[in-house]
Amino acid sequence: MQLLAIQRMLGLLLALFSIAMLPSAGISVYYEDGATGSFLIAAIILIIGGMAVWYPARNAKREMRLRDGFLIVVAFWTALGISGALPFFLASQLDLSVTDAVFESMSGLTTTGATVITGLDELPNSILFYRQLLQWLGGLGIIVLAVAILPMLGVGGMQLYRAETPGPMKDNKLTPRITGTAKALWYIYVSLTCLCALAYWLAGMSPFDAITHSFSTIAIGGFSTHDASIAYFESPAIEAVCIVFMVVAAINFALHFISWRSRQLDHYFSDAEFRFFFATLVFISIAISLELYFTGTYSSFFEAWRQGIFQTVSITTTTGFTTSTFHIWPSFLPVLLIFASFMGGCAGSTAGGLKVIRVLLLMKQGSREIIRLIHPSAQVAIKIGGAQLPDRVLEAVWGFFAAYVAVFVVLMLAVMYTGLDQVTAFSAVAACLNNLGPGLGDAGFHYQGINSAAKWILSLAMLLGRLEVFTVLVVISPAFWRR
Numbered sequence: 001m002q003l004l005a006i007q008r009m010l011g012l013l014l015a016l017f018s019i020a021m022l023p024s025a026g027i028s029v030y031y032e033d034g035a036t037g038s039f040l041i042a043a044i045i046l047i048i049g050g051m052a053v054w055y056p057a058r059n060a061k062r063e064m065r066l067r068d069g070f071l072i073v074v075a076f077w078t079a080l081g082i083s084g085a086l087p088f089f090l091a092s093q094l095d096l097s098v099t100d101a102v103f104e105s106m107s108g109l110t111t112t113g114a115t116v117i118t119g120l121d122e123l124p125n126s127i128l129f130y131r132q133l134l135q136w137l138g139g140l141g142i143i144v145l146a147v148a149i150l151p152m153l154g155v156g157g158m159q160l161y162r163a164e165t166p167g168p169m170k171d172n173k174l175t176p177r178i179t180g181t182a183k184a185l186w187y188i189y190v191s192l193t194c195l196c197a198l199a200y201w202l203a204g205m206s207p208f209d210a211i212t213h214s215f216s217t218i219a220i221g222g223f224s225t226h227d228a229s230i231a232y233f234e235s236p237a238i239e240a241v242c243i244v245f246m247v248v249a250a251i252n253f254a255l256h257f258i259s260w261r262s263r264q265l266d267h268y269f270s271d272a273e274f275r276f277f278f279a280t281l282v283f284i285s286i287a288i289s290l291e292l293y294f295t296g297t298y299s300s301f302f303e304a305w306r307q308g309i310f311q312t313v314s315i316t317t318t319t320g321f322t323t324s325t326f327h328i329w330p331s332f333l334p335v336l337l338i339f340a341s342f343m344g345g346c347a348g349s350t351a352g353g354l355k356v357i358r359v360l361l362l363m364k365q366g367s368r369e370i371i372r373l374i375h376p377s378a379q380v381a382i383k384i385g386g387a388q389l390p391d392r393v394l395e396a397v398w399g400f401f402a403a404y405v406a407v408f409v410v411l412m413l414a415v416m417y418t419g420l421d422q423v424t425a426f427s428a429v430a431a432c433l434n435n436l437g438p439g440l441g442d443a444g445f446h447y448q449g450i451n452s453a454a455k456w457i458l459s460l461a462m463l464l465g466r467l468e469v470f471t472v473l474v475v476i477s478p479a480f481w482r483r
Helices: 001-032 038-058 066-083 086-090 098-108 125-140 143-150 156-162 176-204 206-218 229-233 235-249 253-262 274-293 303-317 331-343 356-374 391-417 424-433 452-466 469-477
Strands: none
Touching: 001 066, 001 125, 001 206, 038 066, 038 086, 038 125, 066 098, 066 452, 086 356, 098 125, 098 452, 125 176, 125 206, 176 206, 176 235, 176 253, 206 235, 229 235, 229 331, 235 253, 235 303, 274 303, 274 331, 274 356, 303 331, 331 424, 356 391, 391 424, 391 452, 391 469, 424 452
């Protein structure tokens, strides 16, 4: 294992992250909101700390292997979650503890959207912008950005890309070179962000709100600059824009790239994962909207559909924006939405959860086993898009599902041990592991009242969910450290 090369890379990435403090510092100067010092001090600390880590290993430029990529990703995201907490901790306007600052930072970077901060409408614009920027940077992965713009680091790009990129199809490259792939992803990401901001502004948001909400929408993050989230605007047009771009951001970015390059939309509808994802959204939206109307939760048929569709898309894609207190909706609706978040968005998107392709494969595998019970001698192939999948892929999906469930159970029991009730513990772990944000019970509005021990566990859940469980489990396994 190339430990010095890993140390060199980690130091450079931490120093690079200090740049993220500068836009917020500039906004603080522009609005004269008194938070400039917090961001400048944080930037200085990160530059000095990053250089201190980098300097002893500055000459270690060896090509890294896959296991080195795993270690860099886990170490960097952990360090990033802690480093990103500096402005929150230093800002006198927030008065956050170390635990709360790290929780907020980890929630932003992992695009979870769970928050311990209330009174957002009175906070300085620079702090609000920083929260949104964290989600935008974490959306597609800062490490993919580093691979795209810093090829001079001398690091094996594919090793980092495979370790960080979510989804089961990690070896698929859009371009011959990995740096080209990373650049293509970021071009799409930035373009969608600009389009989303423009659409929000045309729908009635202020320029500041339009830009900041486009960050968290395309990142599938869910942070807002207002306590009431999207409900603050009371605008069906803004909600419609939000729905469209949440769906777009939850689709495999490879599909966006292929469709853009070929100038055809047929690729979307010929993709099995997209069809299943879209059909699921439609089915759940109809079920929830009808239940809201017939239970009298909303007397207006239009309002029932408006709330039902928005919350279905927001929760299923693991964005976490709200236009209603869905956690107190009647009947089975809140639990249905939480379970829908386990599916999440498509592989290769910024969404969390198991990913649609895995759920689809699990269903196909289950169907095949039923057929085998009826016809023991039958040879039943599992196909996606007309192509037969090898058993190795199916084994990997089942292994991931088993690990995901096991991690969820362990984390929920640990959170319950800290004193949280069953509903809050179940939904909080689900919301953090799926990178969703809002939960049920005491986690319905915010996480401020959750005890400190539970917040650290939930921060770990966010990291596990963002890196898709196995990336972290690989690094902590004894086999990883054996020669």
